[in-house]
Amino acid sequence: MTSPVLKASQLTKRFGEFTAVDGVSFEIRPGEILGLLGPNGAGKTTTIQMLLGLVTPTSGSIEVFGLNLSTSRETILQQVNFSSTYIAMPQSLTVEENLWVVARLYGVSDIAQRIDRVVKKLEMDEFRHKVTRKLSSGQMTRLTLAKAFLTEPRILFLDEPTASLDPDIAYKIRSLLKEERQSSGLSILYTSHNMREMEEMSDRIIFLQRGRLVAEGTAQAIVEQFGKADLEEVFLKLARESDTPLS
Ligand SMILES: Nc1ncnc2c1ncn2[C@@H]1O[C@H](COP(=O)(O)OP(=O)(O)OP(=O)(O)O)[C@@H](O)[C@H]1O
Ligand SMILES: [Mg+2]
DSSP, X not given: OOOOXXXXXXXXXXXTTEXXXXXXXXXXXXTOEEEEEOOTTSSHHHHHHHHTTSSOOSEEXXXXXXXXXXXXXXXXXXXXXXXXXXXXXXXXXXXXXXXXXXXXXXXXXXXXXXXXXXXXXXXXXXXTTSBGGGOOHHHHHHHHHHHHHHTOOSEEEEESTTTTOOHHHHHHHHHHHHHHHHXXXXXXXXXXXXXXXXXXXXXXXXXXXXXXXEEEEOHHHHHHHTTOSSHHHHHHHHHHHHHSOOO
16 A cells, blocks of 8 residues: 555644644545544644644644654645635735745745646636735635645645635636646645535545544445434534533
8 A cells, every 4th residue: 555645643732721632643645635524623723733833733743755744844844735714925915926925935946837827727817916905705715725736735735725715616626626636646635614525525534523533434434434314414413512511
């Protein structure tokens, strides 16, 4: 079997007394789309932030391309990118200027060409010269995706990439992601609260509940494991359990 591109082992994050991520272990395989699922507050974003080296784990380890994230952070982060609503970009720059800044930071070659390509792919032509502050939320989402694609990463972490997109653009983004992994072997970790989307996109899913990994497998296997009709029903069961206080 080919080795995983990412391996998280016993990943734990505590904020004071509160445990946001609790002993979570999983792998991402080459060219795989791994869905990260869980109710609000389950620990998804915290997990992704640890994988990006933005948040230091309380314990556990992260290996990417066989290298340890804590000791080979720079090498790893050159080949990894992410998109999420919590990215802050300079608001007074235009979309295109922001992409230039990212491209420079990552040492991208053929910047103008690559920006053209990404702008075309994500249908951003009509707002590429707009000031970032004036973007609609869907346009902003596309800018953060463009930033992620620009550096041609080998792994992408996408935290609710389609949350504010209209159905037409969301569909196009999903197609684009599937094409990219097909053509370049890109591996993707993906979160969404849209269960149909999760079923459609994910090769496998890991399910977090209160920071713990409670299910892992294909959407179909998880649905069968819980004896439910679909992923939405599994989600509702686990989310409602999360609402009740722990005894
Ligand atoms: N910096 C922090 N300090 C204290 N608690 C935090 C911090 N960051 C996250 N948390 C807590 O950790 C838990 C997990 O948060 P996280 O953002 O990872 O959830 P999530 O699964 O991404 O949820 P959502 O679906 O709402 O995006 C939450 O209870 C949150 O309040
Ligand atoms: Mg989140």
